[in-house]
Amino acid sequence: MKSTTFVLALFIFVSGCASGSSSNSTPTAEDAKKFMDEVNQTAFDLALETGQAGWISQTHITDDSSALYARANQRLIDKIAHYAKEAVRFDKVDVAPELRRGLDILKVSLVMATPSNPKEGEELTKIAANLDATYGKGKWCEDPKKPESCLDINQITDIMRESRDEKKLRQVWEGWHTISPQMREEYTRFVELSNKGAGELGFTDTGAMWRSKYDMPADEFTKELDRLWEQVRPLYVKLHAYIRMKLRQQYGDVVPEKGPMPAHLLGNIWAQDWSNVYPIARPANADPGFSLNDILKNRKISPQDMVKTGERFYTSIGFAPMPQTFWERSMFTKPRDREVVCHASAWDVDNIEDLRIKMCIQPTDEDFRTIHHELGHNFYQRAYKDLPFIFRDSANDGFHEAIGDTIALSVTPEYLVRIGLLDKAPDATRDIGLLLDRALEKIAFLPFGLLIDQWRWKVFSGEVKPENYNKAWWDLRLKYQGVAPVAPRGNEFFDPGAKYHVPGNVPYTRYFLAAILQFQFHRALSEAAGCKTALHRCSIYESADAGKKLSNMLAMGMSQPWPDALEKIAGTKQMDATAILDYFKPLDAWLDEQIKGKPVGW
Numbered sequence: 277m278k279s280t281t282f283v284l285a286l287f288i289f290v291s292g293c294a295s296g297s298s299s300n301s302t303p304t305a306e307d308a309k310k311f312m313d314e315v316n317q318t319a320f321d322l323a324l325e326t327g328q329a330g331w332i333s334q335t336h337i338t339d340d341s342s343a344l345y346a347r348a349n350q351r352l353i354d355k356i357a358h359y360a361k362e363a364v365r366f367d368k369v370d371v372a373p374e375l376r377r378g379l380d381i382l383k384v385s386l387v388m389a390t391p392s393n394p395k396e397g398e399e400l401t402k403i404a405a406n407l408d409a410t411y412g413k414g415k416w417c418e419d420p421k422k423p424e425s426c427l428d429i430n431q432i433t434d435i436m437r438e439s440r441d442e443k444k445l446r447q448v449w450e451g452w453h454t455i456s457p458q459m460r461e462e463y464t465r466f467v468e469l470s471n472k473g474a475g476e477l478g479f480t481d482t483g484a485m486w487r488s489k490y491d492m493p494a495d496e497f498t499k500e501l502d503r504l505w506e507q508v509r510p511l512y513v514k515l516h517a518y519i520r521m522k523l524r525q526q527y528g529d530v531v532p533e534k535g536p537m538p539a540h541l542l543g544n545i546w547a548q549d550w551s552n553v554y555p556i557a558r559p560a561n562a563d564p565g566f567s568l569n570d571i572l573k574n575r576k577i578s579p580q581d582m583v584k585t586g587e588r589f590y591t592s593i594g595f596a597p598m599p600q601t602f603w604e605r606s607m608f609t610k611p612r613d614r615e616v617v618c619h620a621s622a623w624d625v626d627n628i629e630d631l632r633i634k635m636c637i638q639p640t641d642e643d644f645r646t647i648h649h650e651l652g653h654n655f656y657q658r659a660y661k662d663l664p665f666i667f668r669d670s671a672n673d674g675f676h677e678a679i680g681d682t683i684a685l686s687v688t689p690e691y692l693v694r695i696g697l698l699d700k701a702p703d704a705t706r707d708i709g710l711l712l713d714r715a716l717e718k719i720a721f722l723p724f725g726l727l728i729d730q731w732r733w734k735v736f737s738g739e740v741k742p743e744n745y746n747k748a749w750w751d752l753r754l755k756y757q758g759v760a761p762v763a764p765r766g767n768e769f770f771d772p773g774a775k776y777h778v779p780g781n782v783p784y785t786r787y788f789l790a791a792i793l794q795f796q797f798h799r800a801l802s803e804a805a806g807c808k809t810a811l812h813r814c815s816i817y818e819s820a821d822a823g824k825k826l827s828n829m830l831a832m833g834m835s836q837p838w839p840d841a842l843e844k845i846a847g848t849k850q851m852d853a854t855a856i857l858d859y860f861k862p863l864d865a866w867l868d869e870q871i872k873g874k875p876v877g878w
């Protein structure tokens with residue numbers, strides 16, 4: 277039945293197609309080339325409109341700006357969906373490898389495929405924009421009659437970071453999760469309609485469509501993820517055991533000795549980054565002795581200067597500075613007069629060099645690193661701007677997320693000294709403190725990075741039904757993260773919706789891949805930079821050699837399969853999590869000491 281729908285849709289489109297060739301004649305390589313030229317030009321034009329409308333819809337949230345964005349986005353998606361279907365016509369045509377790759381990418385390029393039925397297509401696009409806006413406007417009000425008691429995600433984030441009051445943390449955690457039950461019905465419909473669209477493109481469901489983008493069969497890709505997770509899981513389990521022990525010392529019996537950790541005590545609303553519990557877990561004699569949070573706050577550094585500092589890293593390894601428009605058009609701070617989506621993102625509005633970042637920057641270590649992350653997107657975007665439009669993307673989506681983080685790994689104490697933020701770098705006896713701090717961000721994230729799409733793939737495939745959405749969510753959080761809620765979370769809740777990427781419909785596996793790749797990149801670039809110290813003390817700041825290697829890879833965009841791009845930097849075509857183990861080696865041994873004779877696992 278699927279293939280009938282597919283052929284029918286194809287026929288309807290081809291018969292109404294303006295690009296010339298009749299559906300009766302056999303298409304030629306020339307036709308394929310013409311077709312691809314049209315795709316590149318049309319997508320480029322429509323992407324500009326979508327980019328502009330999208331920017332406004334996130335920086336001035338109103339019903340109108342959401343509607344305008346939804347409309348522009350629908351035009352783009354419809355067009356790409358039509359082109360993706362038409363691309364099948366050239367499956368058997370003998371074309372040049374570059375053109376073949378372009379056609380293949382086109383067929384799997386959508387994150388969300390709208391059904392060809394215009395009413396359903398419009399409904400889906402509207403739902404997608406609504407879900408995004410519901411999240412953006414999300415607030416929890418302790419007293420709904422008092423607007424001043426309402427907290428947005430930024431304020432929630434602050435409390436999760438700073439408070440050590442278990443009751444308060446629990447109240448805020450539960451409060452934030454009240455923004456999402458209202459999304460559940462819309463999300464259910466979203467799944468139905470987006471699956472229908474994916475079906476018309478020949479995929480069994482939206483999750484299968486997402487998995488098909490990795491230059492290998494979907495099953496093989498899933499196995500790759502398992503392999504990488506197995507490489508790092510032992511280290512995660514040790515970290516989990518240590519932190520659980522420390523939280524128990526801090527909070528008492530609310531933290532079990534053996535079971536999963538409570539989701540609200542890890543310093544982050546999603547327990548995806550545990551950096552903020554570092555003060556509870558810091559090693560007695562190996563604390564690095566400085567806090568970037570304090571330095572940034574004490575110096576009263578402005579958001580603009582934080583971004584300038586980030587930019588300077590990239591220029592130090594040979595990249596050209598950001599264009600003037602970047603400074604004029606970016607959003608660095610939260611406006612006081614309107615609703616915005618504060619969730620940090622990087623934009624390339626015209627797909628040439630209208631680069632921007634959108635953040636509500638605060639003077640914290642976390643935001644300082646996020647700036648490096650977002651700038652990584654911008655420098656990548658500009659590096660591939662001269663390729664045909666279809667190739668203006670990263671080798672795979674994990675690469676895009678990995679680049680800025682790779683640079684952030686070079687934000688070492690020695691680097692902070694070189695740019696004048698720190699007087700003196702701590703000696704090697706303090707390494708455990710530095711590494712634990714880093715592990716609380718990077719290692720803690722890995723299972724979370726994996727499970728979001730594990731959940732969505734099951735939801736899209738129908739393995740998890742709407743009545744089990746929330747249960748399946750917590751099953752996976754238990755299985756991978758070893759984290760659980762303190763009170764039952766029945767299906768009257770929709771806790772996945774309290775994480776931006778679910779209502780925002782942003783695939784998440786990319787962040788897991790990025791978490792692995794960034795260490796592999798860091799190891800390889802540090803070698804190129806001639807770094808002789810332990811891997812975690814290497815910074816590629818001011819290394820032209822490392823910069824050259826990096827920029828060569830970035831400029832490839834998506835024009836080659838990702839293993840080839842990986843090889844450009846890492847000298848191998850295979851992803852490898854052993855760089856993580858290298859980086860954290862001293863910490864791994866130290867954790868063994870700390871948890872000796874203590875319960876491990878959950």
Ligand SMILES: [Zn+2]
Pocket residue numbers: 649650653676677
């Ligand atoms: Zn990113």
